[in-house]
Amino acid sequence: MMAKKWFVIYCKSREEQRAVENLQQQGIDSFFPKISKEKILRGKKSIIQEALFPSYLFVFIDPKDAAFSSIRSTRGVLDFIRFGAKIAQVNIDLIEKLKNICASNNALQSLPEQFLSYGDSVEILHGPFQGLSAIFSQTDGLERSVLLLNVLNQENKISFRNSDINKLEH
Incomplete structure (x- = not known):
C-alpha cells in the first residue's frame, strides 16, 4: 500500500x-x-x-x-x-x-494565429454549426477565434472556441 x-x-x-x-x-x-x-x-x-x-x-x-x-x-x-x-x-x-x-x-492556449492565418478554411467540430466550413478571420482573446460563416447566403462574423475548430487541409 x-x-x-x-x-x-x-x-x-x-x-x-x-x-x-x-x-x-x-x-x-x-x-x-x-x-x-x-x-x-x-x-x-x-x-x-x-x-x-x-x-x-x-x-x-x-x-x-x-x-x-x-x-x-x-x-x-x-x-x-x-x-x-x-x-x-x-x-x-x-x-x-x-x-x-x-x-x-x-x-x-496555443494561439490559432500560430497555425491559422486570415482566409484559412476551418471546420466547425462542435455545437449547432458542427460539420460546416468557415473562414478564419482573427483571434478573439485567448480561447476563441472569429470565423466568417456563410449562413443564408450572408457572411457572418461569429466567435467560436478554439477547441471547436480544426484547420482544413487542401
Missing part, C-alpha cells in the same frame, strides 16, 4: 521553479501548477506561463520516511503549510484535477 501523500509547500517569491528543480535533484516528486495567459509584452501579444498559486507548490512524499527538515532547507522553499502544529495535506483527487485543468488550459 502506498503511504505517500501530497503536502503544500510555501516558497520564496518567484522561486517556485528553483524549488521544484532542487527537490527533483533530491528525488522528491513535486507539482507546480502553471497556466497559460495572454500578455502584451513590448506591444506584442504572447502567451506566458504563470503560477496558478504563486509561492506555493505540492510535494508527494511518504510522511513516515520523508526528511522534512531537508525539504524545508531546500533552496527556494520557506516551509510547509501548517494548520496549527499539523502539516497540511492535500487530497490526491484534488491534485489530479489540478493537473488535468492545467494540462487542458495549456493545450488550448
Whole structure:
C-alpha cells in the first residue's frame, strides 16, 4: 500500500521553479501548477506561463520516511503549510484535477494565429454549426477565434472556441 501523500509547500517569491528543480535533484516528486495567459509584452501579444498559486507548490512524499527538515532547507522553499502544529495535506483527487485543468488550459492556449492565418478554411467540430466550413478571420482573446460563416447566403462574423475548430487541409 502506498503511504505517500501530497503536502503544500510555501516558497520564496518567484522561486517556485528553483524549488521544484532542487527537490527533483533530491528525488522528491513535486507539482507546480502553471497556466497559460495572454500578455502584451513590448506591444506584442504572447502567451506566458504563470503560477496558478504563486509561492506555493505540492510535494508527494511518504510522511513516515520523508526528511522534512531537508525539504524545508531546500533552496527556494520557506516551509510547509501548517494548520496549527499539523502539516497540511492535500487530497490526491484534488491534485489530479489540478493537473488535468492545467494540462487542458495549456493545450488550448496555443494561439490559432500560430497555425491559422486570415482566409484559412476551418471546420466547425462542435455545437449547432458542427460539420460546416468557415473562414478564419482573427483571434478573439485567448480561447476563441472569429470565423466568417456563410449562413443564408450572408457572411457572418461569429466567435467560436478554439477547441471547436480544426484547420482544413487542401
